[in-house]
Amino acid sequence: MLTFSGIEEARRRLAGVAIRTPVLRSRQFDESADASVFFKAENLQRAGAFKFRGAYNKLKAETETSRVTEVVAYSSGNHAQAVALVSKILGLKATIVMPSDAPAAKLAATREYGAEVVLYDRYSESRDDIGQRLVRERGALLVPPFDDYRIMAGAATAAVELLEEVPDLDALVVPVSGGGLIAGCAFAARHLRPEIAVYGTEPVTAADTADSLAKGERVVIETPRTIADGLQVSSPGRLTFPIVQETVEAVLLVSDDEMIETLCWMLERMKVLVEPSGVAGAAAVRHRKADFAGRKVGVILSGGNVDRDKLAFYLATAAAT
Amino acid sequence: MLTFSGIEEARRRLAGVAIRTPVLRSRQFDESADASVFFKAENLQRAGAFKFRGAYNKLKAETETSRVTEVVAYSSGNHAQAVALVSKILGLKATIVMPSDAPAAKLAATREYGAEVVLYDRYSESRDDIGQRLVRERGALLVPPFDDYRIMAGAATAAVELLEEVPDLDALVVPVSGGGLIAGCAFAARHLRPEIAVYGTEPVTAADTADSLAKGERVVIETPRTIADGLQVSSPGRLTFPIVQETVEAVLLVSDDEMIETLCWMLERMKVLVEPSGVAGAAAVRHRKADFAGRKVGVILSGGNVDRDKLAFYLATAAAT
Numbered sequence: 001m002l003t004f005s006g007i008e009e010a011r012r013r014l015a016g017v018a019i020r021t022p023v024l025r026s027r028q029f030d031e032s033a034d035a036s037v038f039f040k041a042e043n044l045q046r047a048g049a050f051k052f053r054g055a056y057n058k059l060k061a062e063t064e065t066s067r068v069t070e071v072v073a074y075s076s077g078n079h080a081q082a083v084a085l086v087s088k089i090l091g092l093k094a095t096i097v098m099p100s101d102a103p104a105a106k107l108a109a110t111r112e113y114g115a116e117v118v119l120y121d122r123y124s125e126s127r128d129d130i131g132q133r134l135v136r137e138r139g140a141l142l143v144p145p146f147d148d149y150r151i152m153a154g155a156a157t158a159a160v161e162l163l164e165e166v167p168d169l170d171a172l173v174v175p176v177s178g179g180g181l182i183a184g185c186a187f188a189a190r191h192l193r194p195e196i197a198v199y200g201t202e203p204v205t206a207a208d209t210a211d212s213l214a215k216g217e218r219v220v221i222e223t224p225r226t227i228a229d230g231l232q233v234s235s236p237g238r239l240t241f242p243i244v245q246e247t248v249e250a251v252l253l254v255s256d257d258e259m260i261e262t263l264c265w266m267l268e269r270m271k272v273l274v275e276p277s278g279v280a281g282a283a284a285v286r287h288r289k290a291d292f293a294g295r296k297v298g299v300i301l302s303g304g305n306v307d308r309d310k311l312a313f314y315l316a317t318a319a320a321t
Numbered sequence: 322m323l324t325f326s327g328i329e330e331a332r333r334r335l336a337g338v339a340i341r342t343p344v345l346r347s348r349q350f351d352e353s354a355d356a357s358v359f360f361k362a363e364n365l366q367r368a369g370a371f372k373f374r375g376a377y378n379k380l381k382a383e384t385e386t387s388r389v390t391e392v393v394a395y396s397s398g399n400h401a402q403a404v405a406l407v408s409k410i411l412g413l414k415a416t417i418v419m420p421s422d423a424p425a426a427k428l429a430a431t432r433e434y435g436a437e438v439v440l441y442d443r444y445s446e447s448r449d450d451i452g453q454r455l456v457r458e459r460g461a462l463l464v465p466p467f468d469d470y471r472i473m474a475g476a477a478t479a480a481v482e483l484l485e486e487v488p489d490l491d492a493l494v495v496p497v498s499g500g501g502l503i504a505g506c507a508f509a510a511r512h513l514r515p516e517i518a519v520y521g522t523e524p525v526t527a528a529d530t531a532d533s534l535a536k537g538e539r540v541v542i543e544t545p546r547t548i549a550d551g552l553q554v555s556s557p558g559r560l561t562f563p564i565v566q567e568t569v570e571a572v573l574l575v576s577d578d579e580m581i582e583t584l585c586w587m588l589e590r591m592k593v594l595v596e597p598s599g600v601a602g603a604a605a606v607r608h609r610k611a612d613f614a615g616r617k618v619g620v621i622l623s624g625g626n627v628d629r630d631k632l633a634f635y636l637a638t639a640a641a642t
Contacts, residue, residue: 312633315632
């Protein structure tokens with residue numbers, strides 16, 4: 001079960017290991033969005049994304065109670081890098097199952113952290129099957145990307161830190177993939193500030209959680225195509241979804257163009273690099289997908305890992321529009 | 322005269338107006354450079370560069386003692402934006418003389434701040450002549466980009482803040498254009514920590530200050546061609562140079578390729594955007610232009626204003642090498 005004491009445990013484990021990422025502001029962004037926006041810069045987290053928090057909390061807890069020496073993870077990229085880095089820190093052997101079209105920088109970074117990478121085809125193979133087979137064959141511990149209470153508790157610490165610095169937020173906007181980040185952050189935010197409105201954001205082409213909320217149950221969509229490679233899941237998690245149902249106001253949908261525009265604007269004006277998935281929350285506020293006028297809005301910038309050639313493409317795309 | 326009390330005055334004027342920019346770290350950069358590097362992120366300063374500090378200090382001081390209502394500045398870009406923004410804050414009319422090949426983003430930002438822009442050809446016209454003519458015709462106050470003690474004192478506050486956070490630096494590395502930033506920073510750093518070694522950095526094709534130091538007097542070179550558009554000056558300043566002679570250990574030279582490599586690395590790994598001129602100090606440390614092994618090194622990242630198309634070009638160049 002996800003509890004606030006589990007989140008507090010995660011905070012203790014992460015102290016001095018995870019970066020307490022800064023909260024960024026921009027006068028110009030505020031003017032463009034007609035809101036006071038506080039960006040929690042998890043793109044500046046270790047391994048370039050919030051994923052480090054959950055992976056470290058999970059694996060540190062496991063090493064405290066069992067004799068785990070080998071781990072397996074499947075991931076579109078940032079979770080892979082996080083598990084690889086955490087394994088290096090904790091002295092574990094890591095095998096990572098990654099889609100063959102994952103950004104080259106993410107593949108390279110995962111290998112640089114000393115992990116073995118096993119590739120699969122995102123559109124024809126099931127990463128779960130491959131991951132489970134590796135677990136059976138190697139007796140390794142599977143580190144799920146989101147559907148795990150310790151992963152959620154670790155991710156939740158980002159929201160706890162943000163609310164410590166800005167306790168009177170009216171709203172919090174969080175990118176939604178499998179739901180680990182938003183379940184953790186929404187649970188923590190509502191615990192600390194019951195009146196806060198928590199919004200998810202998904203690409204319009206990857207609206208599995210929005211659709212599931214509308215239907216009142218988890219739906220499965222086709223593997224979505226979007227530039228936000230971190231948000232390309234087909235269905236919300238079994239454990240994350242009930243928490244999302246209970247704590248989240250609505251899921252706001254953004255287009256690839258809106259994410260590119262926001263990514264390039266933040267790079268040019270705020271001088272920070274955020275990946276498409278990571279910028280989804282900022283894009284939702286900037287393109288006014290809900291009424292944030294005059295409100296204090298927290299936004300989780302969930303990651304910053306972008307390939308050079310893809311970034312060059314985004315810059316060219318944004319310049320042309 | 323440049324004095325530490327003048328720098329303390331600048332600090333008081335800038336308090337609550339300039340951003341106290343963060344000091345960034347990177348484990349990976351440290352490993353690559355075999356040093357402990359502390360980046361003072363002036364790319365996150367208002368108007369995207371350290372220039373805001375000097376311009377505000379200068380103009381605020383002027384408005385305290387005279388009835389100035391109109392100002393003129395000539396600049397390759399960042400000084401222009403700073404004077405434009407400061408003029409907007411202080412309610413002054415600003416006219417800015419800019420080279421016609423200045424980055425479009427810098428031209429646009431200068432105009433956005435409400436300044437009038439007058440263009441000139443960097444390779445055939447003298448910006449000083451044009452600036453002086455505007456001063457005569459309009460009775461405006463000229464805000465020089467570097468050769469002014471209040472400009473230097475304002476710039477110096479960046480080094481003061483850095484040394485407050487990291488008092489035991491062994492070295493400080495600062496990009497050199499006309500010398501306002503390095504004269505101010507070196508003066509302040511040596512005042513606060515007499516044993517610190519201060520290094521300048523220039524592009525190999527824009528080594529006017531390195532040449533001047535070697536010769537023992539200010540030399541004039543042809544308008545240099547380099548991607549570091551902020552460092553394209555022909556000669557060190559009349560007022561800055563004697564201070565540089567007294568306080569600076571050496572000027573380290575970096576190539577355009579080394580600046581591009583460092584810019585792209587910092588963007589990809591540290592998720593921050595620094596412009597070529599701004600990254601010159603980091604490039605000198607990363608490419609080991611002096612013996613920084615095992616030392617604590619401060620580096621001023623002086624600015625972060627880059628055109629989108631130029632950034633795309635740098636990314637492509639770095640990917641190809």
